[in-house]
Amino acid sequence: MTDELHAIARAKAGDPAAFEQLVEAYQTSVYRLSLRMCGNDHDAQEVAQEAFLAAWKGLPSFRGESKFSSWLYQLTTHAAIDFLRREKRHRGAVPLDEQLDLAAEGTPQQAAEEAELQRTLQQALNTLTPEHREIFLLRQMRQLSYEEIGKLLDLEAGTVKSRLSRAKKQLRNILTKQGNLFGSSSDLYSDREEGDHAL
Amino acid sequence: MPCNLDQVDALLDGTLPQGQQESVLSHIHSCPACRMYYEAVSGLEGSALPPADFTARVMEAVRTTPQERVKRRMPLRRYVSGLAACTVVVLGVSLWLSAGSGNQAAIQPADAPRIGTENVVPYDSGTDSQLPLYSVTDSQLCAQIRQWMQQENISQTYPQGPREAYDLTAAQAAALCQAIPALELPERDLQLELSPR
Numbered sequence: 536m537t538d539e540l541h542a543i544a545r546a547k548a549g550d551p552a553a554f555e556q557l558v559e560a561y562q563t564s565v566y567r568l569s570l571r572m573c574g575n576d577h578d579a580q581e582v583a584q585e586a587f588l589a590a591w592k593g594l595p596s597f598r599g600e601s602k603f604s605s606w607l608y609q610l611t612t613h614a615a616i617d618f619l620r621r622e623k624r625h626r627g628a629v630p631l632d633e634q635l636d637l638a639a640e641g642t643p644q645q646a647a648e649e650a651e652l653q654r655t656l657q658q659a660l661n662t663l664t665p666e667h668r669e670i671f672l673l674r675q676m677r678q679l680s681y682e683e684i685g686k687l688l689d690l691e692a693g694t695v696k697s698r699l700s701r702a703k704k705q706l707r708n709i710l711t712k713q714g715n716l717f718g719s720s721s722d723l724y725s726d727r728e729e730g731d732h733a734l
Numbered sequence: 735m736p737c738n739l740d741q742v743d744a745l746l747d748g749t750l751p752q753g754q755q756e757s758v759l760s761h762i763h764s765c766p767a768c769r770m771y772y773e774a775v776s777g778l779e780g781s782a783l784p785p786a787d788f789t790a791r792v793m794e795a796v797r798t799t800p801q802e803r804v805k806r807r808m809p810l811r812r813y814v815s816g817l818a819a820c821t822v823v824v825l826g827v828s829l830w831l832s833a834g835s836g837n838q839a840a841i842q843p844a845d846a847p848r849i850g851t852e853n854v855v856p857y858d859s860g861t862d863s864q865l866p867l868y869s870v871t872d873s874q875l876c877a878q879i880r881q882w883m884q885q886e887n888i889s890q891t892y893p894q895g896p897r898e899a900y901d902l903t904a905a906q907a908a909a910l911c912q913a914i915p916a917l918e919l920p921e922r923d924l925q926l927e928l929s930p931r
Contacts, residue, residue, distance in 0.1 A: 544891045551796055558789045566784035576782070583784065587792045592802045598903065649777075656774040675746070676778045707739050707771055714770025 543603050547594045554594075558587055561604065564677070565611050571672050572615035572665070574657050582618050586611040601687060608677050609687040612669040619665050659709040663702050670695060671702040735761045737768055746775050804923065868919060873930040875916060880928065882913050891925070898928045 539560070545553035565586055570579035589610045597606060641649070660668055670688070673679045674695075681699075685692045741758045744750035750758060762768045870876050883890075883900060886909070891901045902910065907919045907926075919926070 540889075547891070549801055551793065554796060555789065555793050558792050562784050562788050562792075566788065567780055567782060570780070570782055571778065580784065580788065583788070584792050584795065588795055588799060591796045591799060595801050595804050598901070652770075652773055652777060653780060655770070656777060659774065672778070675775060703743065706775075710771045710774050711737075711739070711767035714765075714767035 539603070543594075543597075543599075546591070547597060554591055557590075557603075561607055562587075564604075565607060568608055568611050568672060568676060569615055571657070571660060571676060572612055572668060573618065574661050578618060578622070582615045583611065585614040585618070589614060601683060605677075605679055605683050605687060608673060608679070612673060616665040616669060655710070655713050659706050659713075662709060663705060667698055667702040667705075670698045671706070674699055737761070737765060739768065739771060742768055742772050743775075746772065868924055869927040869929065871929050875914070876928045876930055878914050879910065879917070879926070882910055900926045900928075902926055 539557070542553040542556045546557060562583070566579055566583045569582040569586065570576065573579045573582055586607065590607055593610070597603070601609075660671075663671065670684060673684050673687075674681070679687075681692045681695045684690070685695045688695070690698075735757055738758075738761075741750060741754065742762065745755060745758050745762075762772050870879060880898075886906070888900060888902070888906065890898050902919075902924055904922045907922065907924055910926075911917050911919055
C-alpha cells in the first residue's frame with residue numbers, strides 16, 4: 536500500500552493527522568484549480584478550503600471508484616460552482632480577474648508579459664459558464680479523461696465532449712483575436728517563446 | 735501552413751504525431767493568433783501558490799468538523815418494524831430464528847465455523863469507521879478470506895498492527911459469502927477485519 540493510500544484509509548477512518556498529509560500534498564493543485572475557476576486569490580482560498588472540508592466530511596463515503604485526486608478536483612470545481620452561484624446572487628455578477636495573484640519570475644519585462652498572458656487567459660475563462668469552465672479545466676489542466684469526467688459529474692461521455700468542444704471554441708475565438716491584436720501591435724511573446732519552446 | 739487549432743490542441747494534449755510536431759510548432763512561432771492560444775492553454779497551471787498558513791487553516795476547520803456517517807441500508811430493520819406494527823413480533827422472531835438456523839445447516843459443513851460464534855463478531859466500530867464492522871478471528875476462515883481477497887484483487891484499507899481491515903461493498907460481501915459458504919455476512923457495505931495469521 537502506498538503512503539497516499541495509507542493516508543487516505545486512515546483519514547477515512549477519522550484520523551486528522553493523515554488528512555493533513557493529503558492537504559499538504561494537494562493544496563497547490565487544488566488552489567490553482569480554484570484560482571482558475573474563481574479568477575481571484577481571495578475566492579480561490581475560500582473555495583479550496585471548502586473543497587478540502589468537503590473531502591474530509593465525505594471521505595467515509597469515498598469508495599475508491601475514482602482516483603482520490605480526481606475526486607478531490609471534482610469537489611473543488613463543485614465548491615467553486617456553488618461559490619460562484621452564491622456570489623452572483625450577492626454581488627449580482629461573477630467576479631472578473633480583480634486580483635489574480637501571480638508569482639511571475641524572470642525579468643520585469645518577462646513578468647509583465649506573463650502577467651498580461653495570465654490576465655488574458657483568465658478573462659477568456661471567465662466568459663465560459665462555470666459548468667463549461669469546470670469541464671475544460673478538469674480536462675486541460677488536470678488531464679482527466681472524458682470517462683473520468685463523465686463518471687464524476689454523472690454525465691454521458693458525449694455530453695462531456697460536446698461541452699468541452701464548445702468551451703474550446705469559445706476560448707479559441709477570444710484568445711486568437713487577442714493574439715492577432717497583440718501580434719499586429721508588438722511581438723509580445725517572441726522572446727519568451729524562443730527560450731521555452733526552442734522553435 | 736494555414737491555422738489549424740485542432741492540431742494545436744493535439745500538440746497540447748500530446749497526441750499530435752511526432753512527424754507533424756515540427757511544422758505545427760513552426761506555424762505557432764509565426765502566427766500570433768495560434769501562439770496566443772498555445773501559450774495561454776499551456777500556461778493554465780500558472781505558478782501561484784496558496785498562502786503559507788493554508789494547511790493550518792484547513793486543519794483548524796477540519797478538527798471542528800465531524801465526518802459524515804455513511805447511510806446504512808437497513809431493509810431488515812424496516813422489515814422488523816413493519817412486523818412489530820402488525821403486532822406479529824412473536825411470529826416474526828420465530829420465523830427469523832427458524833430461517834437463520836435452517837440456512838446455516840443447509841449451507842455449512844458440520845465442522846465449519848459458524849456466524850454468530852466467536853469466529854465472526856459484528857460490533858459497532860464507533861468513530862473509527864462509518865461501516866458496520868465484522869471481525870473474523872478463526873485462522874482457517876481468515877486464510878480462506880485472504881485468499882479470496884487476493885484473487886479478487888481487493889486491497890486492505892488500513893492496517894492496524896497485526897490486524898487487517900477491508901471495506902467491502904454489498905456486492906463484494908455477497909460474492910465472498912458465495913465463495914466461502916461457511917461465511918455468512920449481510921449483503922451490505924461493511925468492514926471486515928481479519929486477525930490471526
